Amino acid sequence: FEPPFRVDLPGPMELKSGAAADGARALAALNAALDKATPAARWTALGQALDRDRFMTGLALEVLINHWDGYARNQNNFRLFHDRPSDRILFLPHGMDQLFGLRRPETEMPLLPEFRGRAAQVVMQTRAGQEQYFERAGWLLTNVFRVEPMTAEVRRLEGRIREALAD
Numbered sequence: 001f002e003p004p005f006r007v008d009l010p011g012p013m014e015l016k017s018g019a020a021a022d023g024a025r026a027l028a029a030l031n032a033a034l035d036k037a038t039p040a041a042r043w044t045a046l047g048q049a050l051d052r053d054r055f056m057t058g059l060a061l062e063v064l065i066n067h068w069d070g071y072a073r074n075q076n077n078f079r080l081f082h083d084r085p086s087d088r089i090l091f092l093p094h095g096m097d098q099l100f101g102l103r104r105p106e107t108e109m110p111l112l113p114e115f116r117g118r119a120a121q122v123v124m125q126t127r128a129g130q131e132q133y134f135e136r137a138g139w140l141l142t143n144v145f146r147v148e149p150m151t152a153e154v155r156r157l158e159g160r161i162r163e164a165l166a167d
Contacts, residue, residue: 001027001080008075008118009034016079023082030080030089034118039125046122051088052132058091059120060137064145066109069098072120073113091119111137 001013001023010031015023026049033045046052062070070093071078077095082088101109111134115121123129 001082003078003080006075008116013080018082022084026082026087026089027080030119034122039122042122043126043128046119049089050119051083051086051090052123054090055119056123056129056132056136057140058093059115059123060133060140062093063109063111063113064137064140065099066101066104067093067096067099068101068104068113070096071117072115073117075117078117 002016003011003013007013013027029049030046033042033049036042036045059072061067062072067077068074069076071091077093079092079094081090081092083090098104115124124133
């Protein structure tokens with residue numbers, strides 16, 4: 001599903017591929033989960049309608065790479081995908097052209113920024129959601145954001161780019 005520019009759930013979503021009935025039902029289940037009366041009820045219902053594990057990884061990654069124009073912080077640059085085997089919705093990043101604070105006057109990258117995306121707000125309203133978010137951010141910083149391998153990859157790519165420019 002693709003939303004119009006800066007439209008969040010439960011707004012209109014254009015079906016781009018897949019079975020309309022299955023996807024619409026899964027999307028309705030996600031919207032119903034977001035509408036539950038209490039934060040705890042929303043968190044529990046999201047466990048059935050949303051791939052929370054992948055969502056939390058995406059949420060932490062958006063913050064760590066300062067993707068200020070993504071779903072969590074700006075209700076933008078995302079797609080929704082109905083994963084049929086799990087019957088859950090996945091958020092997919094899209095249009096990631098403003099990473100690391102590009103085109104932003106602020107230089108700070110807070111670990112807990114203001115979240116505007118409705119699903120991001122809902123998961124962060126619970127202690128379980130906050131704990132999972134901080135656990136995931138810590139895991140990513142420890143296991144993925146490793147300076148030496150990342151620097152080596154940048155230097156490797158720099159070499160290839162220099163060769164291509166020389167040609």
